Amino acid sequence: MPKTEQQNQELRDARREQILRVATSIFARKGMAGTKISEIAKEAKLSHGLVYHYFSSKEEIFTELVRNAASSSINVIHLANAQPGKATDKMYWMTTQILQSLKGENRLLYLLMMQASTSETVPAEVLDILKKHSPVMQTIPLIMEAQAEGDFQKADPIMLATTYYALIQGLAMNKIQWEDCPLPDADTILKVMR
Amino acid sequence: MPKTEQQNQELRDARREQILRVATSIFARKGMAGTKISEIAKEAKLSHGLVYHYFSSKEEIFTELVRNAASSSINVIHLANAQPGKATDKMYWMTTQILQSLKGENRLLYLLMMQASTSETVPAEVLDILKKHSPVMQTIPLIMEAQAEGDFQKADPIMLATTYYALIQGLAMNKIQWEDCPLPDADTILKVMR
DNA sequence: GTCTATAAGTTGATAGAC
DNA sequence: GTCTATCAACTTATAGAC
Numbered sequence: 001m002p003k004t005e006q007q008n009q010e011l012r013d014a015r016r017e018q019i020l021r022v023a024t025s026i027f028a029r030k031g032m033a034g035t036k037i038s039e040i041a042k043e044a045k046l047s048h049g050l051v052y053h054y055f056s057s058k059e060e061i062f063t064e065l066v067r068n069a070a071s072s073s074i075n076v077i078h079l080a081n082a083q084p085g086k087a088t089d090k091m092y093w094m095t096t097q098i099l100q101s102l103k104g105e106n107r108l109l110y111l112l113m114m115q116a117s118t119s120e121t122v123p124a125e126v127l128d129i130l131k132k133h134s135p136v137m138q139t140i141p142l143i144m145e146a147q148a149e150g151d152f153q154k155a156d157p158i159m160l161a162t163t164y165y166a167l168i169q170g171l172a173m174n175k176i177q178w179e180d181c182p183l184p185d186a187d188t189i190l191k192v193m194r
Numbered sequence: 195m196p197k198t199e200q201q202n203q204e205l206r207d208a209r210r211e212q213i214l215r216v217a218t219s220i221f222a223r224k225g226m227a228g229t230k231i232s233e234i235a236k237e238a239k240l241s242h243g244l245v246y247h248y249f250s251s252k253e254e255i256f257t258e259l260v261r262n263a264a265s266s267s268i269n270v271i272h273l274a275n276a277q278p279g280k281a282t283d284k285m286y287w288m289t290t291q292i293l294q295s296l297k298g299e300n301r302l303l304y305l306l307m308m309q310a311s312t313s314e315t316v317p318a319e320v321l322d323i324l325k326k327h328s329p330v331m332q333t334i335p336l337i338m339e340a341q342a343e344g345d346f347q348k349a350d351p352i353m354l355a356t357t358y359y360a361l362i363q364g365l366a367m368n369k370i371q372w373e374d375c376p377l378p379d380a381d382t383i384l385k386v387m388r
Numbered sequence: 389g390t391c392t393a394t395a396a397g398t399t400g401a402t403a404g405a406c
Numbered sequence: 407g408t409c410t411a412t413c414a415a416c417t418t419a420t421a422g423a424c
Contacts, residue, residue: 008407011407012407015407029312029313029314030227030313030314030315031225031227031228031313032228033224033225033227033228034225034226034227034228034313034315036398036399036400037399037400037401038398038399038400046408046409047408047409047410048399048400048401049401049402049403049408049409049410049411050407050408050409052400052401052402053407053408056401057400057401058400058401111312114367117371118223118305118367118370118371119223119224119225119228120223120224121224121228153382155378155382156376158375158376159376159377159378160378162365162368162372162375162376163361163365163377163378163382163383165364166361166364166365166367166368167357167360167361167364167386168364169364169367170359170360170361170362170363170364170367171356171357171360173308173312173360173363173364174356174360176312177311177312178356181352181356182350182352182353182356183353183357184349184353184354184357184386188347188349188357188386189357189386191385191386191388192361192378192382192383192385192386194385202389205389206389209389230416230417230418231417231418231419232416232417232418240390240391241390241391241392242417242418242419243390243391243392243393243419243420243421244389244390244391246418246419246420247389247390250419251418251419252417252418252419
């Protein structure tokens with residue numbers, strides 16, 4: 001019997017997800033230039049021709065992944081702002097969430113965003129996404145609030161934010177190279193701002 | 195008049211230096227896979243054929259650069275150990291030195307080592323260099339000393355070392371993307387261990 | 389020592405059969 | 407929807423002229 005339209009749609013969605021999932025892992029480890037379409041296809045267990053049936057180019061896959069990564073990164077900040085308590089408590093909550101995600105597959109997302117902004121071969125659209133949704137800029141109000149409440153040191157909030165995310169990205173990088181490397185707790189990370 | 199043997203040697207050395215210098219910059223920004231020999235040649239203002247006259251392969255250039263980077267990274271640790279004062283003072287001195295180097299061209303070296311260990315296309319020799327001369331491992335004795343003297347928190351020294359270098363690498367990465375990004379001072383960095 | 393031309397191999401992307 | 411075959415462009419590396 002022929003497949004229904006809905007079944008086809010589900011199959012299409014599943015394939016797309018499958019491709020995106022393995023692509024995340026490979027892009028994060030090898031970067032945009034180092035990743036071959038054939039490798040994505042091989043790991044997703046389908047022909048490379050089929051990859052082009054779902055995505056029109058390697059760049060399109062990469063762009064979609066960065067878009068998702070930036071989106072979920074920003075989401076954590078919004079959730080943090082919605083938490084009860086002082087600004088420092090919100091930062092603590094956010095840091096805990098990020099540390100948790102570094103232990104799972106989500107750590108790849110931080111590397112993706114990193115490689116997107118360091119590589120000069122990425123399409124302009126990607127850089128635009130990152131600029132508009134920069135975690136650094138989104139976190140600055142929270143940091144300034146914590147400074148006003150006397151919990152963070154009175155230093156340039158931009159400097160504090162970049163330092164904070166430098167540490168996060170560095171830790172994500174470590175986790176890629178050395179899966180079981182020990183991670184600091186949230187308090188240790190927040191010390192750089194106190 | 196014909197060039198003397200010594201003049202030729204000097205020319206050869208200068209060319210090698212020239213190639214290595216521009217290669218550092220490009221490798222750091224684009225990684226091993228994203229860097230083309232032709233681009234190195236173009237930026238060094240010579241034909242790509244000539245690059246192969248001085249180096250037998252792209253990997254050889256990369257390997258030599260990583261070797262130099264690891265060497266100078268280890269050198270700072272040795273110099274720090276030779277400084278007078280308590281372990282925490284030595285760590286402060288080292289951090290100041292590293293921050294200073296992040297402001298200059300040397301920041302590229304940290305990125306090189308990072309990309310060397312994340313990319314899976316690098317030759318085994320490179321990974322071996324990094325394992326043997328790992329800054330993390332070399333710094334652990336100093337951290338333990340500072341712990342014994344009560345200046346650093348009593349946490350897993352491996353965790354503290356990885357966190358410290360995660361922050362350094364993250365900052366180096368920031369500097370590449372955003373040349374004038376503000377850097378924390380040595381005290382702020384050392385707070386993660388106090 | 390330096391360059392241009394070229395060989396050999398790889399990769400992104402497409403076309404067409406099933 | 408999926409695969410295999412194939413094209414076109416590019417990249418590493420070499421050979422040979424000057």
